Amino acid sequence: MLKGKVAVLCLVAMSLLVVNGTAFAGIIDPCESTASIVFTSGTPNCNNGTEPPPIPAPCAAAESCAKVDACPQGDGSSFVAQGWYIAVTVVETGGIPIPNITPTDFWLLDCDAPASAVILCGGSASSGADSLTNSSGMTTLSQTTLAASVCGVDPTLGPSPTYPCGGGLASSPGGPLDGMKLIVQGFAIQDAAASCADQCLPVLVRSYDLNTDGQIGGGDLGLFSLGFPVPITNPYNECTDYNQDGQNSLGDLGLFSVHFGFPAQGLPGHCCSPPCVVN
Numbered sequence: 001m002l003k004g005k006v007a008v009l010c011l012v013a014m015s016l017l018v019v020n021g022t023a024f025a026g027i028i029d030p031c032e033s034t035a036s037i038v039f040t041s042g043t044p045n046c047n048n049g050t051e052p053p054p055i056p057a058p059c060a061a062a063e064s065c066a067k068v069d070a071c072p073q074g075d076g077s078s079f080v081a082q083g084w085y086i087a088v089t090v091v092e093t094g095g096i097p098i099p100n101i102t103p104t105d106f107w108l109l110d111c112d113a114p115a116s117a118v119i120l121c122g123g124s125a126s127s128g129a130d131s132l133t134n135s136s137g138m139t140t141l142s143q144t145t146l147a148a149s150v151c152g153v154d155p156t157l158g159p160s161p162t163y164p165c166g167g168g169l170a171s172s173p174g175g176p177l178d179g180m181k182l183i184v185q186g187f188a189i190q191d192a193a194a195s196c197a198d199q200c201l202p203v204l205v206r207s208y209d210l211n212t213d214g215q216i217g218g219g220d221l222g223l224f225s226l227g228f229p230v231p232i233t234n235p236y237n238e239c240t241d242y243n244q245d246g247q248n249s250l251g252d253l254g255l256f257s258v259h260f261g262f263p264a265q266g267l268p269g270h271c272c273s274p275p276c277v278v279n
Contacts, residue, residue: 074147085142097137216269
């Protein structure tokens with residue numbers, strides 16, 4: 001009889017370790033865990049051989065950089081569609097893999113936070129992994145889209161190109177872009193080679209919502225136009241070059257218009273919390 005009760009208690013204890021069919025084990029060691037960018041077609045850099053200087057850090061001409069376009073509604077391009085993805089391995093102390101971490105427990109955060117240029121729509125729900133971590137603690141972020149806005153041109157900097165893109169316009173005007181960090185279950189993945197400081201992946205985020213009001217509207221169109229070559233004297237803007245062809249052109253305007261909608265016809269632009277309103 002006693003043996004039967006012990007067996008039942010063991011089954012109950014085991015069931016407590018399983019939630020919605022997912023087993024949990026271990027506490028993340030963020031310094032032993034790893035995250036890296038994998039390019040699917042060569043290793044591009046932010047210059048691409050065509051984009052004029054200055055190129056913002058971490059996207060120096062000789063440095064690899066991943067780029068993604070974002071919309072508050074979460075319908076921008078996926079990472080892999082932009083030619084890259086993030087590979088991550090999650091372990092506990094001693095390098096023991098942690099399997100079955102849910103995709104929603106992964107998200108990206110601007111390395112400037114809380115003085116952040118990338119404003120997430122839905123917080124941690126703004127991005128996620130492709131699948132549960134496997135038995136080796138591994139998963140990827142490839143089909144991920146980023147639901148986010150990005151701070152626009154700082155008016156104190158005048159008409160010069162100020163790169164309204166994330167991976168973060170620093171808290172001080174004209175400060176450097178410093179990338180995005182990967183958060184797993186609330187822990188920022190760290191760089192063991194840098195004394196376990198938070199690892200900032202060289203990700204450059206371009207958003208269609210440039211004034212961070214949570215919707216693509218007339219204010220964003222005004223900021224977009226600052227990089228559009230009409231008049232021809234307007235400076236090139238890296239962060240509204242949505243099609244990554246090294247120039248601000250009709251191709252970028254076409255991509256912007258998909259998210260902008262047609263306010264004159266009563267069709268609102270994309271927003272963080274539909275239903276969207278015309279603005």
